[in-house]
Amino acid sequence: MIAPDLDTAVAELSEMIAEAEAILPFTGAGISTECGIPDFRSPGGLWTKNRPIPFDEFLASQDMRDESWRRRFAIDATFGAARPGRGHSALASLYRSGKVPAVVTQNIDNLHQASGIAPQDVVELHGNTTYALCLECERRYELEWIKEQFDANGQHAPDCTCGGFIKTATVSFGQSMPAAAMQRAEDLTKRCDLFLAVGSSLVVWPAAGFPLMAKRNGASLVIINRDPTEFDEIADLVVRHDIGDVLGPFIQH
Numbered sequence: 001m002i003a004p005d006l007d008t009a010v011a012e013l014s015e016m017i018a019e020a021e022a023i024l025p026f027t028g029a030g031i032s033t034e035c036g037i038p039d040f041r042s043p044g045g046l047w048t049k050n051r052p053i054p055f056d057e058f059l060a061s062q063d064m065r066d067e068s069w070r071r072r073f074a075i076d077a078t079f080g081a082a083r084p085g086r087g088h089s090a091l092a093s094l095y096r097s098g099k100v101p102a103v104v105t106q107n108i109d110n111l112h113q114a115s116g117i118a119p120q121d122v123v124e125l126h127g128n129t130t131y132a133l134c135l136e137c138e139r140r141y142e143l144e145w146i147k148e149q150f151d152a153n154g155q156h157a158p159d160c161t162c163g164g165f166i167k168t169a170t171v172s173f174g175q176s177m178p179a180a181a182m183q184r185a186e187d188l189t190k191r192c193d194l195f196l197a198v199g200s201s202l203v204v205w206p207a208a209g210f211p212l213m214a215k216r217n218g219a220s221l222v223i224i225n226r227d228p229t230e231f232d233e234i235a236d237l238v239v240r241h242d243i244g245d246v247l248g249p250f251i252q253h
């Protein structure tokens with residue numbers, strides 16, 4: 001059913017959460033928009049103005065690596081200032097209550113971790129933009145250090161001590177999906193009895209596969225998203241209201 005109004009949505013959701021034993025939240029950009037993180041893929045979003053740099057181009061030239069880092073520093077104020085929203089806090093409350101074993105997210109903003117979910121229980125399908133990794137040895141680098149090196153070296157991106165390129169810990173276009181995260185997301189999807197899609201249009205691969213997988217394994221499916229999705233027809237509950245308004249009542253301090 002499509003919830004006709006906010007009160008009905010919260011009441012229905014409340015009942016389903018009470019009955020569930022293992023809830024799997026699957027989150028997308030919509031949960032972070034109230035935190036000031038733009039939806040890069042949306043019309044008018046950053047990616048429609050600035051074509052994302054594909055992975056092979058990042059590897060192929062120092063110019064592209066420099067440009068990639070220049071763009072990342074330009075949006076650092078946005079990511080640096082963002083704090084968890086009501087949706088994040090509600091999911092963190094359910095996590096603390098023991099009903100949510102982990103969260104699967106398409107977001108790269110680190111806000112689930114910031115809301116109190118242990119890093120090992122946040123499954124990031126597209127990585128994380130708040131730190132960087134060497135592509136060869138996987139050594140972790142902080143953005144602050146990279147910016148210092150970048151500025152000190154005539155606006156050129158530094159390399160790792162092993163000689164490998166350093167890139168934000170995100171999954172770029174053309175870069176393979178993180179196998180361990182994908183496997184974990186699949187295991188969690190198969191084990192949950194309530195799949196909660198929050199703020200994802202569910203079109204970007206691999207997001208599209210999970211709601212169906214959950215349904216086939218007998219879970220209930222709830223979709224909370226501003227716009228209709230392809231899976232609304234098979235969902236047990238569809239909510240098209242503001243995510244913060246819908247999940248806010250589930251925050252427990």
Ligand SMILES: [Zn+2]
Nearest residue numbers: 134137160162
């Ligand atoms: Zn390295």
